[in-house]
Amino acid sequence: MNRSITCRMLVFGATIAVPVIAQPFASRQGDEVLSEAAMTQQIVGQTHTFFDGGQSFFSISGSYSYTYPDGGLAYGTYELRDGGIVCTSFRQGFERCDMYVRNANRLILITEAGDRFPVRP
Numbered sequence: 001m002n003r004s005i006t007c008r009m010l011v012f013g014a015t016i017a018v019p020v021i022a023q024p025f026a027s028r029q030g031d032e033v034l035s036e037a038a039m040t041q042q043i044v045g046q047t048h049t050f051f052d053g054g055q056s057f058f059s060i061s062g063s064y065s066y067t068y069p070d071g072g073l074a075y076g077t078y079e080l081r082d083g084g085i086v087c088t089s090f091r092q093g094f095e096r097c098d099m100y101v102r103n104a105n106r107l108i109l110i111t112e113a114g115d116r117f118p119v120r121p
Helices: 003-017 036-043
Strands: 046-049 055-058 063-067 073-081 085-090 095-103 106-111 116-118
Touching: 036 073, 036 095
Parallel strands: none
Antiparallel strands: 046 055, 055 063, 063 073, 073 085, 085 095, 095 106, 106 116
């Protein structure tokens, strides 16, 4: 195989293997992106309950589950990334990335669409 074609194939393969965050997250004044240490402390092994009654659980093994307010469940795995980002790959075949920030002493999940979900204390 010619070297030029091999290089293009490697670049293409690398491009599809790494998910790209589509847009920057919409932050607000006072939002503090969690450090790597804070991400580990606030995410790993924790359950986050939201005001709609939904619950996210981030196991220490890297598995993830979300319990919907009506009792439905979604399962997957998660990965912590730089800049307060948590990406979840669901068993149903899709992935989403969210950002966690702290604002006024409250932990808040921000979706890529800009929706904000405060975590209940």
